[in-house]
Structures are given as structure tokens and as C-alpha cells.
Amino acid sequence: MREHDRLYIGGEWTEPASAAAIEVVSPHSGEAVGRVPEGTAADMDRAVAAARRAFDEGPWPRTAPAERAAVLARLAEGYRRRSAELAELITAEMGCPISFSRLAQVPIPERTLDYYAGLAEGFTWRETRQGLLGPVHVEREPVGVVAAVVPWNVPQFLIMAKVAPALLAGCTVVVKPAPETALDPYPLAELAEEAGVPPGVLNIVAAGRGAGEHLVSHPGVDHVAFTGSTAAGRRIGAICGEALKGCSLELGGKSAAVLLDDADLAGYTAMLPLTALLNNGEACIAQARILAPRSRYAEVVEAVTERVAALAVGDPADPATEIGPLVSERQRERVEGYIASGVAEGARITVGGGRPDGLDRGFYVEPTVFADAHNGMRIAREEIFGPVLAVIPYDGEEEAVRLAEESDYGLAGSVWTADQERGLALARRIRAGTFGVNVFNIDVNTPFGGYKASGLGREFGPEGLEEYLEHKSIVTLG
Structure with a gap:
């Protein structure tokens, strides 16, 4: 049982404004594994004030990018030292298999920090262009105070997708973790101190929806970076639009895996735990719609069914487990509701x-x-x-493209074929931010984000850094 009684604000472990607490429950046992203070609107006010002071008066935005990069590199090294602890903690909080925590939940945040630490030197922070009247100095400056609001499914991964580029840009950040995963940010705060992140540059306040909306609406926040549901993203986008503040929104998905008539079924089904059922299926990029050619439909259904039936379901702390529990009772009820809906609408389990x-x-x-x-x-x-x-039949490649596109979402997808050029051609026809040919992965050096109702903006790569920068043009006479 991990218990904390402080919040990390302004570089200090501070008393919360109220006695309210978040109890973190093990999805495996249903028993409490931790307790932390529940942040309130008053706590968010203090966190934003600390971030505002650090941005307006502190050294961080005026520090050379190379020095900020060195801090990120030290933070990445801290992650490596404590990787085993963090992996076990995330699995205990939200129920993903420990194998996935070790493969992605901790290593990808490390790689993200390493990537942005390495990007600083080659990135164009200032340039001079020839204008109509003379030289124009184009400079990239930090956007200001960032509110980073993250969900529970890949908590450190999504925190670092925002924090690493924001800190490299020179921004200051208030992180609001989800209540379900309120424990893993505490080691992050400790590591940030050890790495030399100045007071107020990184603040962490776990809280529920009300305090989160207060943070998003706060006039001291310049940019909101959010990952979560499309419904919540629309609300955040409306708030930011009213206030004329920037936002980046990584939202929902209903990814399609398109199996062409020449697909290698053994190769595809071998990847199911890391594509269709990634992270217990609690992933916006999970390829949960499988489009199969009608000529091979029965074969595809049989192969997918056989592979899924063989998956090891159980204690997420067991390295042999491939599918663990869902994050909460509420989430299980939601999923069971969808299963009942599928039966009622005529699908066959x-x-x-x-x-x-x-x-x-x-x-x-x-x-x-x-x-x-x-x-x-x-x-x-x-x-x-x-x-x-859901395995869905199609007749011909044109219908496959139409069915893949027939979605409100456009986050991710994949195509499976023996002909890579054919796969690339199909991938280019589908409006999705990330696509795979006989594989699916997210690379931190390339942009990730969605089309349509899957969001606005991009994370990772140089494009992810640009989300946290303003562009200033200074015109001079020749």
C-alpha cells in the first residue's frame, strides 16, 4: 500500500487544500493499493501560479536549449534506474500485463526523453529570412504554461509525450494525472528534482473531472495538451476556443486492420496481442475492427478465434499473462454492455x-x-x-477502403498483404494519422495524431515540439 499526503507544486511537497483523497484500486484484486490527495480547484490555482512564476520570472524559458536537453537526458537516465519499479507500479494501478509495462509503459517514456534531448542541437530555433524590406529574424519561443491532462491507460507514456517536448521548448507544465493512475507520477516528481528541473517548471496534481476542467479553463494556462475521449476533447476544445488558447487533442479511435486476399494469416494472428488487443484492448490505437475478404472470411474468423482463445488471461503481475483485467468496475460494465449490444444487433460470438x-x-x-x-x-x-x-467481411479492395474510411475516427490502422507496394498504396488512401503495413507501431521520432474525430495536432517528432512553440518574426531594414 503506497500512501502519499502531499502534492508536488512549485518544486515542493505541499499540503493539499482539502482532506479529500483518491484511493487507487488494484484491477486484479479489487483492493486498494494506494492513496493520494485529491486535488481541488484551489490546488490547481496554486500549481498554475507556480508554473506562471517559473515561466514569467524564472530561468527555464531563457535557458539555452542545450541546457534544457541536458536536464531531459538526466531525467531519462533516472527512468532507466527505476524502470523495474515503475513498470510494476503501473501494472498494479491499471492492470496491464507486466510484459507490456516492461516493453512499452516505461521504455517509451525513456525513449521520448532521449529523443527530445537529442533533437535540441539540430532543431532550428532561430533563422534569418530575406523579407521585402530587409532581413527577417524568425524565432521560436515557448508558448507558456501548459496544462497536460492525461488518461490512465498508458500514464507515463502520455505524460512524457507532453512533458518532454514542452520542457525542451522552455514551457512550464501542470500535469493532471487520472485518478486511476495517481501513484506513478510520484516517482516522476522525485526524478525531476534529481535531474535538476527548476522549481515550478513541473507541477503534478492528481484530480477528478471538476478540478481538471478548472485547470483547463484557468486564465494562467496558455496551452492545453489532452489525451482522452472524443467527448471530453470536444469540451476542452470548446473551452480553449472561447479563451483563444492553443490545444492539442489526442482522442479516440476505432482502428481497422485490413487483411487483403494475400495476407499471411499466421503472421497477422501472431501480432494480435500487440495490435488488436494491445494493453488489454484499452488503447485508442487497438486494431479492433478486422476487415477480411469474403473469399477468406471463414478462414480469418477461425484463425483469429483460435489465437484469441489461446491467450493467457490472469494476474497482470505474472510474466506469462497476455490479457489482464480492465482498469475498473465501471470500465468492465461498459465493455460488457458493448458485448450485449453486439449480440442484440445480430453479431455472433x-x-x-x-x-x-x-x-x-x-x-x-x-x-x-x-x-x-x-x-x-x-x-x-x-x-x-x-x-x-469485430471481424467484418468485404468484397473487393474498393469496399475494404470504403469500410475502413466509414468511421468518425481517423487515428490509426494497418494493412496486411504479401505485396508491400500494394499495402503502401492502400495505406495512402485511408485518412488516418498512423498506419502500418504488416506491422503497427508508434515511433517517437515521427508525428502521431489523428484525423477527423481523433483529434487535433501531433505528438512526437519535431512536430510534437512545434506544438509548444510560438513563431515570432522580427523585421529589420537591410
Whole structure:
């Protein structure tokens, strides 16, 4: 049981404004694994004030990019030292298999810090262009105080997707973690201190929706970086639009994996735990819609069903586990509601559909495959955020593209084919921010984000840094 009674504000461990607490519950056992203060609007006010002082009066925005990069590099080294602890903590909080925590939950934040530390030297912070009247100095300056609002599914990954580029840019940040994963930011605060992040540059206040909206609406915040549901993203976008402040929104997805008629089914099904069922299916990039050619439909359904049936479901702390529990009772009820909806709308369950035998505690749902599905069904149209797959038939490549595109979302997708050029051609026809050919991955050196209802802006790569910079032109006479 991890217990904390302070918030990290202004470089200090400070008393919260109220006695309210967040109890972090193990998705495996249903028992409490930690307790932290629940941030209030008053705590957010203090955090924004600290970030504002650090930006307006402190050294950080005026420090050379190379010096800021050195701090990021030291923070990455701290992550490496404590990687085992962080991986176990994230698994305990939100239920992903420990294998996934070790593969991605901690290593990707490390790589993100390393990437942005290395980007500083080659990035164009200032340049001179020839204007109509003479030289024009184009300078990139930090946008100001950033509110980073993150969900629970990949908590450190999504914190660092915002914090690393924001700090390199010279911004100061207030992080609002989700209540479900309120424990893992505490080691981050300790590591930031050790790395030399100045007071007020990084502030962390775990809180619920009300205090989060107060932070987003705060006049002292210049930019909001949010990852979460499309509904919440629309609300945040409206608030930011009213205040004329910037925002970057990484929102929902309903990713499609398009299997062409020459796809290697063994290769595709081998990747299912890291594509369709990534992170227990609690991933916006999970390829939960599987589009299969009608000529091979029965074969695809059989292969996917066989692979899903063989997945090891159980204690997420066990290295052999491939599917763990969902994050909360509320999330399990949501997923079970979608499974019931799929049955009611006429889809056929080929495996799963209930709760696993022998796992009476915790928030488990069997990995579930639906056949005879179509795009009009809720299970194919809406983001479920759980281990539920829908296999949808198509006739011909043109219909495959149409079905893949027939979605409110445009975050990610993949195509599986023996002909890479054919796969690339199809990938270019589908409006999605990230696409894979016989694989799917996110690389921190390339932009990630969505089209349509999947969001605004990009994370990672130089494009991710640009989200936290303003461009200033200084005109001079020749």
C-alpha cells in the first residue's frame, strides 16, 4: 500500500487544500493499493501560479536549449534506474500485463526523453529570412504554461509525450494525472528534482473531472495538451476556443486492420496481442475492427478465434499473462454492455463473451471475438476500450477502403498483404494519422495524431515540439 499526503507544486511537497483523497484500486484484486490527495480547484490555482512564476520570472524559458536537453537526458537516465519499479507500479494501478509495462509503459517514456534531448542541437530555433524590406529574424519561443491532462491507460507514456517536448521548448507544465493512475507520477516528481528541473517548471496534481476542467479553463494556462475521449476533447476544445488558447487533442479511435486476399494469416494472428488487443484492448490505437475478404472470411474468423482463445488471461503481475483485467468496475460494465449490444444487433460470438473462470476477484472480461459483424453495429462503430474484436467481411479492395474510411475516427490502422507496394498504396488512401503495413507501431521520432474525430495536432517528432512553440518574426531594414 503506497500512501502519499502531499502534492508536488512549485518544486515542493505541499499540503493539499482539502482532506479529500483518491484511493487507487488494484484491477486484479479489487483492493486498494494506494492513496493520494485529491486535488481541488484551489490546488490547481496554486500549481498554475507556480508554473506562471517559473515561466514569467524564472530561468527555464531563457535557458539555452542545450541546457534544457541536458536536464531531459538526466531525467531519462533516472527512468532507466527505476524502470523495474515503475513498470510494476503501473501494472498494479491499471492492470496491464507486466510484459507490456516492461516493453512499452516505461521504455517509451525513456525513449521520448532521449529523443527530445537529442533533437535540441539540430532543431532550428532561430533563422534569418530575406523579407521585402530587409532581413527577417524568425524565432521560436515557448508558448507558456501548459496544462497536460492525461488518461490512465498508458500514464507515463502520455505524460512524457507532453512533458518532454514542452520542457525542451522552455514551457512550464501542470500535469493532471487520472485518478486511476495517481501513484506513478510520484516517482516522476522525485526524478525531476534529481535531474535538476527548476522549481515550478513541473507541477503534478492528481484530480477528478471538476478540478481538471478548472485547470483547463484557468486564465494562467496558455496551452492545453489532452489525451482522452472524443467527448471530453470536444469540451476542452470548446473551452480553449472561447479563451483563444492553443490545444492539442489526442482522442479516440476505432482502428481497422485490413487483411487483403494475400495476407499471411499466421503472421497477422501472431501480432494480435500487440495490435488488436494491445494493453488489454484499452488503447485508442487497438486494431479492433478486422476487415477480411469474403473469399477468406471463414478462414480469418477461425484463425483469429483460435489465437484469441489461446491467450493467457490472469494476474497482470505474472510474466506469462497476455490479457489482464480492465482498469475498473465501471470500465468492465461498459465493455460488457458493448458485448450485449453486439449480440442484440445480430453479431455472433466465436469466443469469449463472459467473465473468465477462476477469476472471481478483479475486473476481468474474456477476450471476445464477434463474427458476422458490420459497420452499422455499435461494436464496429464506437470505441469500446476493451478486448473485443469485430471481424467484418468485404468484397473487393474498393469496399475494404470504403469500410475502413466509414468511421468518425481517423487515428490509426494497418494493412496486411504479401505485396508491400500494394499495402503502401492502400495505406495512402485511408485518412488516418498512423498506419502500418504488416506491422503497427508508434515511433517517437515521427508525428502521431489523428484525423477527423481523433483529434487535433501531433505528438512526437519535431512536430510534437512545434506544438509548444510560438513563431515570432522580427523585421529589420537591410
